[in-house]
Amino acid sequence: MCMVENICSRCGKVGPLAKVGTTRCRPCLNAIAREYRAEHPEECRRYYRVYQHRLRLRALQAYGGKCSCCGETRPEFLSFDHINGGGRIHRRSIRKNGVDGGGLEAWLRRQGYPSGFRVLCHNCNQALGQYGYCPHIAGSHYLQDIEGWRDKRQHVV
Ligand SMILES: [Zn+2]
Numbered sequence: 001m002c003m004v005e006n007i008c009s010r011c012g013k014v015g016p017l018a019k020v021g022t023t024r025c026r027p028c029l030n031a032i033a034r035e036y037r038a039e040h041p042e043e044c045r046r047y048y049r050v051y052q053h054r055l056r057l058r059a060l061q062a063y064g065g066k067c068s069c070c071g072e073t074r075p076e077f078l079s080f081d082h083i084n085g086g087g088r089i090h091r092r093s094i095r096k097n098g099v100d101g102g103g104l105e106a107w108l109r110r111q112g113y114p115s116g117f118r119v120l121c122h123n124c125n126q127a128l129g130q131y132g133y134c135p136h137i138a139g140s141h142y143l144q145d146i147e148g149w150r151d152k153r154q155h156v157v
Protein backbone atom coordinates (compact mmCIF):
# COMPACT_ATOMS: atom_id res chain seq x y z
CA MET A 1 0.00 0.00 0.00
CA CYS A 2 1.43 3.39 -0.88
CA MET A 3 1.72 6.00 1.85
CA VAL A 4 1.07 9.42 0.38
CA GLU A 5 2.81 12.35 2.02
CA ASN A 6 -0.01 14.76 2.58
CA ILE A 7 -1.85 17.03 4.94
CA CYS A 8 -4.41 15.45 7.23
CA SER A 9 -7.76 17.14 6.70
CA ARG A 10 -8.61 16.77 10.38
CA CYS A 11 -5.52 17.76 12.37
CA GLY A 12 -3.63 19.57 9.60
CA LYS A 13 -0.36 17.74 10.24
CA VAL A 14 1.87 16.90 7.30
CA GLY A 15 2.65 13.23 7.05
CA PRO A 16 1.47 9.93 5.64
CA LEU A 17 -2.27 9.43 5.36
CA ALA A 18 -3.83 6.38 6.96
CA LYS A 19 -4.63 4.64 3.68
CA VAL A 20 -5.56 5.21 0.08
CA GLY A 21 -8.94 6.89 -0.23
CA THR A 22 -8.85 8.89 3.00
CA THR A 23 -7.72 12.43 3.74
CA ARG A 24 -6.88 11.68 7.39
CA CYS A 25 -3.83 10.41 9.21
CA ARG A 26 -3.88 7.15 11.17
CA PRO A 27 -4.19 8.71 14.67
CA CYS A 28 -7.12 10.81 13.43
CA LEU A 29 -8.89 7.83 11.87
CA ASN A 30 -8.41 5.91 15.12
CA ALA A 31 -9.77 8.85 17.10
CA ILE A 32 -12.80 9.13 14.81
CA ALA A 33 -13.49 5.41 15.22
CA ARG A 34 -13.13 5.72 18.98
CA GLU A 35 -15.55 8.65 19.13
CA TYR A 36 -18.02 6.81 16.93
CA ARG A 37 -17.87 3.73 19.17
CA ALA A 38 -18.43 5.89 22.26
CA GLU A 39 -21.44 7.61 20.68
CA HIS A 40 -23.01 4.50 19.11
CA PRO A 41 -22.24 1.61 21.48
CA GLU A 42 -25.39 -0.32 20.56
CA GLU A 43 -24.75 -0.15 16.84
CA CYS A 44 -21.10 -1.14 17.30
CA ARG A 45 -22.03 -4.11 19.43
CA ARG A 46 -24.53 -5.22 16.81
CA TYR A 47 -21.99 -4.74 14.04
CA TYR A 48 -19.43 -6.79 15.94
CA ARG A 49 -21.97 -9.54 16.57
CA VAL A 50 -22.83 -9.71 12.85
CA TYR A 51 -19.11 -9.76 12.01
CA GLN A 52 -18.62 -12.69 14.39
CA HIS A 53 -21.65 -14.50 12.96
CA ARG A 54 -20.37 -14.06 9.39
CA LEU A 55 -16.89 -15.23 10.32
CA ARG A 56 -18.33 -18.26 12.09
CA LEU A 57 -20.78 -19.11 9.32
CA ARG A 58 -17.99 -19.00 6.75
CA ALA A 59 -15.85 -21.34 8.85
CA LEU A 60 -18.81 -23.69 9.43
CA GLN A 61 -19.47 -23.83 5.70
CA ALA A 62 -15.79 -24.51 4.99
CA TYR A 63 -16.12 -27.66 7.12
CA GLY A 64 -19.37 -28.91 5.63
CA GLY A 65 -21.89 -26.66 7.38
CA LYS A 66 -23.44 -29.40 9.48
CA CYS A 67 -22.75 -31.76 12.37
CA SER A 68 -20.64 -34.55 10.93
CA CYS A 69 -22.47 -37.01 13.20
CA CYS A 70 -26.20 -36.16 13.14
CA GLY A 71 -26.41 -33.59 10.33
CA GLU A 72 -27.66 -30.69 12.48
CA THR A 73 -27.34 -27.48 10.42
CA ARG A 74 -28.56 -24.68 12.73
CA PRO A 75 -25.44 -22.64 13.56
CA GLU A 76 -26.51 -22.07 17.18
CA PHE A 77 -26.10 -25.80 17.83
CA LEU A 78 -22.77 -26.22 16.07
CA SER A 79 -19.17 -26.11 17.23
CA PHE A 80 -15.73 -26.94 15.89
CA ASP A 81 -14.00 -30.11 16.93
CA HIS A 82 -10.28 -30.87 16.73
CA ILE A 83 -10.33 -34.33 15.16
CA ASN A 84 -7.13 -35.40 16.95
CA GLY A 85 -7.93 -33.68 20.25
CA GLY A 86 -5.95 -30.90 21.89
CA GLY A 87 -8.75 -28.39 21.34
CA ARG A 88 -8.56 -26.69 24.70
CA ILE A 89 -4.82 -26.06 24.49
CA HIS A 90 -5.13 -24.81 20.92
CA ARG A 91 -7.97 -22.44 21.78
CA ARG A 92 -6.00 -21.07 24.71
CA SER A 93 -2.94 -20.39 22.55
CA ILE A 94 -5.13 -18.62 19.97
CA ARG A 95 -6.67 -16.45 22.67
CA LYS A 96 -3.24 -15.56 24.00
CA ASN A 97 -1.76 -14.76 20.58
CA GLY A 98 -4.96 -13.40 19.05
CA VAL A 99 -4.75 -10.06 17.31
CA ASP A 100 -8.27 -9.56 15.97
CA GLY A 101 -10.25 -11.16 18.78
CA GLY A 102 -11.96 -13.51 16.36
CA GLY A 103 -10.84 -16.65 18.21
CA LEU A 104 -10.73 -20.01 16.49
CA GLU A 105 -12.90 -18.91 13.55
CA ALA A 106 -10.54 -16.06 12.64
CA TRP A 107 -7.53 -18.32 13.07
CA LEU A 108 -9.08 -20.92 10.75
CA ARG A 109 -9.67 -18.28 8.10
CA ARG A 110 -6.07 -17.01 8.36
CA GLN A 111 -4.83 -20.58 7.95
CA GLY A 112 -7.05 -21.16 4.91
CA TYR A 113 -9.32 -23.64 6.73
CA PRO A 114 -6.79 -26.43 7.28
CA SER A 115 -7.74 -30.08 7.72
CA GLY A 116 -7.89 -31.63 11.17
CA PHE A 117 -11.16 -29.97 12.14
CA ARG A 118 -14.78 -30.98 11.82
CA VAL A 119 -18.16 -29.57 12.73
CA LEU A 120 -20.13 -31.22 15.51
CA CYS A 121 -23.31 -30.13 17.27
CA HIS A 122 -23.02 -29.59 21.00
CA ASN A 123 -24.97 -32.77 21.72
CA CYS A 124 -22.72 -35.04 19.69
CA ASN A 125 -19.57 -33.20 20.82
CA GLN A 126 -20.57 -33.50 24.47
CA ALA A 127 -21.42 -37.21 24.18
CA LEU A 128 -18.13 -37.95 22.40
CA GLY A 129 -16.14 -35.98 24.96
CA GLN A 130 -17.87 -37.36 28.02
CA TYR A 131 -18.64 -40.96 27.03
CA GLY A 132 -16.28 -41.61 24.13
CA TYR A 133 -19.09 -42.39 21.70
CA CYS A 134 -22.16 -40.71 20.27
CA PRO A 135 -25.43 -42.61 20.78
CA HIS A 136 -26.50 -41.57 17.25
CA ILE A 137 -23.93 -44.03 15.89
CA ALA A 138 -23.04 -46.41 18.71
CA GLY A 139 -26.49 -46.56 20.30
CA SER A 140 -26.94 -45.60 23.94
CA HIS A 141 -24.83 -47.70 26.31
CA TYR A 142 -26.34 -46.05 29.33
CA LEU A 143 -28.86 -48.72 30.26
CA GLN A 144 -26.62 -51.62 29.19
CA ASP A 145 -23.91 -50.31 31.53
CA ILE A 146 -26.38 -50.35 34.44
CA GLU A 147 -27.69 -53.81 33.50
CA GLY A 148 -24.17 -55.15 33.01
CA TRP A 149 -23.15 -53.97 36.44
CA ARG A 150 -26.18 -55.64 38.06
CA ASP A 151 -25.38 -58.96 36.35
CA LYS A 152 -21.81 -58.81 37.49
CA ARG A 153 -22.84 -58.16 41.08
CA GLN A 154 -25.29 -61.04 41.13
CA HIS A 155 -22.53 -63.24 39.86
CA VAL A 156 -20.22 -62.21 42.69
CA VAL A 157 -22.92 -62.71 45.36
ZN1 LIG B 1 -4.69 13.85 11.54
Ligand SMILES: [Zn+2]
Pocket residue numbers: 067068069070071072120121122123124125
Ligand atom coordinates in the same frame (compact mmCIF):
# COMPACT_ATOMS: atom_id res chain seq x y z
ZN1 LIG C 1 -24.85 -33.82 16.08
Ligand SMILES: [Zn+2]
Pocket residue numbers: 069070123124134135136137
Ligand atom coordinates in the same frame (compact mmCIF):
# COMPACT_ATOMS: atom_id res chain seq x y z
ZN1 LIG D 1 -24.27 -37.80 17.17
